[in-house]
């Protein structure tokens with residue numbers, strides 16, 4: 001069998017990234033249906049098998065750490081039986097925050113592929129650059145902007161809907177600064 005050229009390998013990887021991101025987008029849609037901020041994540045093993053799936057469930061679980069990435073990483077670690085997930089790739093629809101970037105480093109992932117940039121909290125590129133921090137001993141590859149427009153649209157539509165006056169009140173109340181203190 002002929003060895004694939006670097007260009008062919010890159011094209012295959014792009015195809016693969018897109019397919020996995022579509023699955024992460026489906027998970028994000030599930031989050032939106034549950035009233036959660038639509039972010040979905042997938043952990044894929046070195047053989048291309050899906051080891052963990054997650055979507056944002058901070059409200060459902062009443063857990064500030066229940067971001068899509070953490071949920072997917074927990075499932076993958078449980079499945080593999082190891083908290084280190086070397087060689088695995090995380091796919092997520094939104095750029096990971098600092099907490100999730102920390103978990104990615106702890107898990108020793110090989111790469112992170114994400115959709116939309118997060119200009120307010122993104123910790124791989126936008127606000128912090130933790131993927132290649134010179135003082136951290138684990139580095140990982142980052143491929144950004146995969147199906148980025150679709151991922152961003154999902155989030156924008158969710159927040160637009162939440163702000164519209166005719167939607168049910170409880171979520172809006174939770175978000176207001178006066179509530180719950």
Ligand SMILES: [Zn+2]
Nearest residue numbers: 067096097100
């Ligand atoms: Zn996060």
